[in-house]
Amino acid sequence: MKFLDEAKIYVKSGDGGPGACSFRREKFVEFGGPDGGNGGRGGDILFEAVEDLNTLIDFRYTQHFRAKNGRNGEGRNKSGKGGENLIIKVPVGTQVLDEDKETVLADFTEKGQTMTFLKGGDGGFGNARYKSSTNQAPRKFTPGWPGEERGIWLRLKLIADAGLVGLPNAGKSTFLAAVSAARPKIADYPFTTLHPNLGVVRAGEREFVIADIPGLIEGAHEGQGLGTRFLGHVERTAVILHLVDITQDNPAQAYATVRHELTAYGHDLAEKKEIIALTKSDALGPELSADQAAAFEKQTGKKPFIISSVSKDGIDPLLFELDKIIQGGAEDA
Ligand SMILES: Nc1nc2c(ncn2[C@@H]2O[C@H](COP(=O)(O)OP(=O)(O)OP(=O)(O)O)[C@@H](O)[C@H]2O)c(=O)[nH]1
Ligand SMILES: [Mg+2]
Structure with a gap:
């Protein structure tokens, strides 16, 4: 007989920010080139095993965890800021299972153990990136890549005190x-x-x-x-x-x-x-x-x-x- 504490949660890493479409405009410079910067990367979802938790009780109250999105790229070749990572703290002994509740995706056995679970989406390219010998003034830029989204189960084998x-x-x-x-x-x-x-x-x-x-x-x-x-x-x-x-x-x-x-x-x-x-x-x-x-x-x-x-x-x-x-x-x- 196993005593299990279980909780279903939803995690999502941040979307990448879109690249910018922008052209340099300066006095006396006839053809300002493209200077749209890249979008920032979305934040990752990480897990960290900590010792001062015994149960998954807090995951009954909070079920959705999202890392921050990357920011837009800007003109003057400014890249967007990366989105902040989100670290989810779980008790030592916690297993992360897929939605089928069987496949073990991660197993946290030691204090301080961390794992990047979902990578944030990459930022899109700004139009500066698309400049080439044949296209000096590209208007092309890309949106950021979306982050990943997953429903997972946390499972902890409880030991009675x-x-x-x-x-x-x-x-x-x-x-x-x-x-x-x-x-x-x-x-x-x-x-x-x-x-x-x-x-x-x-x-x-x-x-x-x-x-x-x-x-x-x-x-x-x-x-x-x-x-x-x-x-x-x-x-x-x-x-x-x-x-x-x-x-x-x-x-x-x-x-x-x-x-x-x-x-x-x-x-x-x-x-x-x-x-x-x-x-x-x-x-x-x-x-x-x-x-x-x-x-x-x-x-x-x-x-x-x-x-x-x-x-x-x-x-x-x-x-x-x-x-x-x-x-x-x-x-x-
Ligand atoms: N008045 C009163 N009745 C209680 C109290 N605690 C339990 N009971 C009653 O006592 C009976 C047995 O309670 P359970 O909690 O099922 O007892 P148990 O020790 O778990 O019994 P088993 O599972 O059969 O070993 C039930 O009818 C309860 O309602 C209490 O504090 N006051
Ligand atoms: Mg009883």
Whole structure:
């Protein structure tokens, strides 16, 4: 299973400017020669891979990219100015695909990597260029060459920064929908989620990626329910967000069940940094929620966040904490 962020964009390099048709006119010079300059070249479209972007989220808002056209040539043999290039910044790991969404046109694997993707059109010739022994006063000039235009796909393989775990129905998909633009299926029965979903969370200036995976039940490591096969997707995350339904009789027990499965799964998942959030607090109200959280802390020795994906209570501090751990993880590495 690959998590992909994709965006379709349209790029166009600049048109070349037309050449000029002009004749020198000077006092006392009987036959002023042709002096129309060439048009300027259109700007190129370039890509540059940068490290401070993680996702293609900005390409949802801006889809059209055009480099500037070249300027007209002028009299007195003045060439037109070239159009400015346009550099499109993409995250490291981005692939540029043709409109068929299959042919890979470029692959950006390293920071700072650049590529000229579309060349700007050449400028046209001014009439000075067409002067010859047989034609001393040509009126001929050429328009600029048009730039190139293309529809392309950008594709980025996303790597989740945080992974959601919990029992079925804990509210994992609802949480993902509350904090990102992802729209996973949500329903009031276990195993609604059958395959992982990814969402991009924007927290202030920063953005990170959360993976929502199918719920775990007791015996998952032996294949019960959907088993543990999706846990591979949280192995490389910086942090696990363990969601527990606060409305059930014994949240600490639900927590222990899932922890047991993580430990049995191995792959160092149990040692990974973990944040616990008791969710659906809106259904209990603040007082009962606080009581449940206190009981949870007493039994597990761990302090949970209290949140609701419906009312959004407690969500911001939780995202802040997740981001802190993710950033810290990046510094450690
Ligand atoms: N009141 C309330 N209900 C919630 C909240 N979060 C989830 N729910 C409800 O809980 C049920 C299960 O939610 P899901 O988000 O599908 O749970 P899940 O953990 O993704 O479940 P699986 O995909 O089956 O593992 C749904 O009926 C949700 O509407 C919440 O914050 N408050
Ligand atoms: Mg789900």
